Structure formats: structure tokens, C-alpha cells
Amino acid sequence: RERTFVMVKPDGVKRGLIGEIVSRFEERGLKLVAGKFIEIPRDLAEEHYGEHEDKPFFEGLVDFITSGPVFAMVWEGGDATRQVRHMVGETDPAESPAGTIRGDLGLDLGRNVIHASDHEDPGSNEREIELFFDEAELIDYERPDEALLYE
Numbered sequence: 001r002e003r004t005f006v007m008v009k010p011d012g013v014k015r016g017l018i019g020e021i022v023s024r025f026e027e028r029g030l031k032l033v034a035g036k037f038i039e040i041p042r043d044l045a046e047e048h049y050g051e052h053e054d055k056p057f058f059e060g061l062v063d064f065i066t067s068g069p070v071f072a073m074v075w076e077g078g079d080a081t082r083q084v085r086h087m088v089g090e091t092d093p094a095e096s097p098a099g100t101i102r103g104d105l106g107l108d109l110g111r112n113v114i115h116a117s118d119h120e121d122p123g124s125n126e127r128e129i130e131l132f133f134d135e136a137e138l139i140d141y142e143r144p145d146e147a148l149l150y151e
């Protein structure tokens with residue numbers, strides 16, 4: 001099983017979409033192992049999006065992600081990082097098929113509701129989990145339906 005980092009961005013929180021988004025992952029069979037509702041300090045936002053620091057949209061991205069509360073989570077499951085990214089859709093909601101989170105719930109590239117670790121950037125999941133959570137905040141428990149979810 002793999003763990004991956006997900007967060008509902010300030011637009012998703014303010015639009016009341018936390019429950020909808022959490023439900024999609026729960027219903028898929030992924031297991032929630034950590035979650036917290038926080039305002040991201042600017043230095044943490046800059047580190048989290050460090051790969052984009054030379055891009056023209058970097059300042060605006062950091063302004064936005066620090067503009068209100070986010071709901072940060074860790075989800076666990078088989079191939080979780082890739083599975084979650086498929087559920088999230090493309091970076092631009094306009095390119096995201098219906099049925100994906102961004103395709104169903106977003107309209108604009110800069111207000112795309114959710115962040116998820118990138119399966120094309122190996123190690124980004126572990127790096128982001130460590131950035132946002134202490135080891136003690138990651139909770140180990142059984143979901144009884146795990147026996148039915150995996151061959």
C-alpha cells in the first residue's frame with residue numbers, strides 16, 4: 001500500500017466542497033490516515049510549490065494557497081498516488097474529463113479546487129506528507145472492507 005498527500009485548496013474549502021471530495025476518496029476504498037484544517041504559512045507554501053519558483057504564476061499561486069484555510073490529508077491504498085491523480089484530473093479543469101474532481105467541480109486553472117502529489121514526480125508523496133504532517137499524526141488502523149477491495 002502507498003500513501004499520498006492531498007489538500008482541498010482555499011477555493012474548495014470556501015465553496016463547501018470538503019465533504020464531496022473526502023467522500024469520493026472514501027467511496028473509492030482509499031483509507032484516510034491523516035487530516036488537518038490549517039492556514040498554510042507563507043514559507044511552507046513556498047517550499048511546497050518550490051518546483052514552480054521560477055514560473056510567472058508562482059507569486060499568485062503562493063498568494064492564493066495562503067489566502068484561506070486548506071484541508072490537508074493523507075490517503076492510503078494500492079498505487080494511491082496514481083489512483084488519486086486520475087480521480088483529480090488534469091491541472092486545467094477545462095482539460096479534465098467529467099467524472100474527475102477538477103472536471104466536475106472546477107472551471108479555472110488557477111482555482112482548481114484540489115492539490116494532489118504527482119505520480120510523475122517519484123517521492124513527491126513522501127516529501128509532501130513529511131512537509132505537512134508529523135509521524136505521530138499518521139494513524140494506522142484497519143478498514144474492514146480492505147479484505148474485499150484487494151485481490
Ligand code: GTP
Binds near residue numbers: 111115117
Ligand atoms: P497541484 O496539485 O496544485 O500541484 O497541481 P498540478 O500538479 O496539477 O499542477 P502543477 O504542479 O503543474 O501546478 C501547480 C498549480 O499551479 C496548479 O494547480 C495551478 O493552479 C497553478 N498553475 C499551473 N500552471 C499554471 C499556469 O500556467 N498559469 C497559472 N496562472 N497557474 C498555473
Ligand code: MG
Binds near residue numbers: 116118
Ligand atoms: Mg503539482
